[in-house]
Amino acid sequence: MATALHNLSDYDTEKVPDASNMCFGIVVAEWNKEITGALLNGAVSTLEKHGALPENIHVKTVPGSFELIYGARQMSLNGNYDAVIILGCVIRGETPHFDYICEGVTYGIARLNTTSEIPIIFGLLTTEDLQQAKDRSGGRLGNKGDECAVDAIKMAKF
Numbered sequence: 500m501a502t503a504l505h506n507l508s509d510y511d512t513e514k515v516p517d518a519s520n521m522c523f524g525i526v527v528a529e530w531n532k533e534i535t536g537a538l539l540n541g542a543v544s545t546l547e548k549h550g551a552l553p554e555n556i557h558v559k560t561v562p563g564s565f566e567l568i569y570g571a572r573q574m575s576l577n578g579n580y581d582a583v584i585i586l587g588c589v590i591r592g593e594t595p596h597f598d599y600i601c602e603g604v605t606y607g608i609a610r611l612n613t614t615s616e617i618p619i620i621f622g623l624l625t626t627e628d629l630q631q632a633k634d635r636s637g638g639r640l641g642n643k644g645d646e647c648a649v650d651a652i653k654m655a656k657f
């Protein structure tokens with residue numbers, strides 16, 4: 500998570516492998532699409548910055564964050580990708596849905612990482628309010644999408 504001392508978009512470019520021969524899948528949730536769209540822009544531009552070709556970055560949308568698990572599983576089974584990134588945003592509201600969705604997605608993606616042949620990178624923002632989400636999707640604390648792209652490249656190399 501971003502903190503006052505850690506900006507999500509700050510990283511050592513020297514430590515990021517060349518991604519020009521890599522292929523990435525991105526699953527992005529439509530809920531809170533102002534935020535998830537910004538996460539997607541960050542992820543794609545950072546992958547391309549490190550050499551990934553646009554034709555090797557495949558984006559699929561799912562309705563909400565809970566569906567990211569299924570989407571990531573389908574992409575991981577496809578066999579074409581070196582890594583898959585999930586992008587979603589759950590904002591705490593007046594509903595217990597927040598806890599259920601956050602726990603469900605966290606568990607689902609963690610489990611997928613133990614069974615999948617490729618890494619699944621966890622780009623789920625879980626915030627108290629919209630401002631915190633904006634801060635982490637290209638705002639004052641950087642962009643979680645950038646961080647996920649860097650992690651996807653590193654883990655694909657791993």
Ligand code: DLZ
Pocket residue numbers: 528530531562563564565566587588589590591594596597600
């Ligand atoms: C139902 C729901 C709620 C209340 N909040 C969010 C949210 O903040 N972010 C998000 O990505 N999705 C939310 N959803 C939708 C669920 O993820 C899911 O799409 C539905 O429960 C249908 O399975």
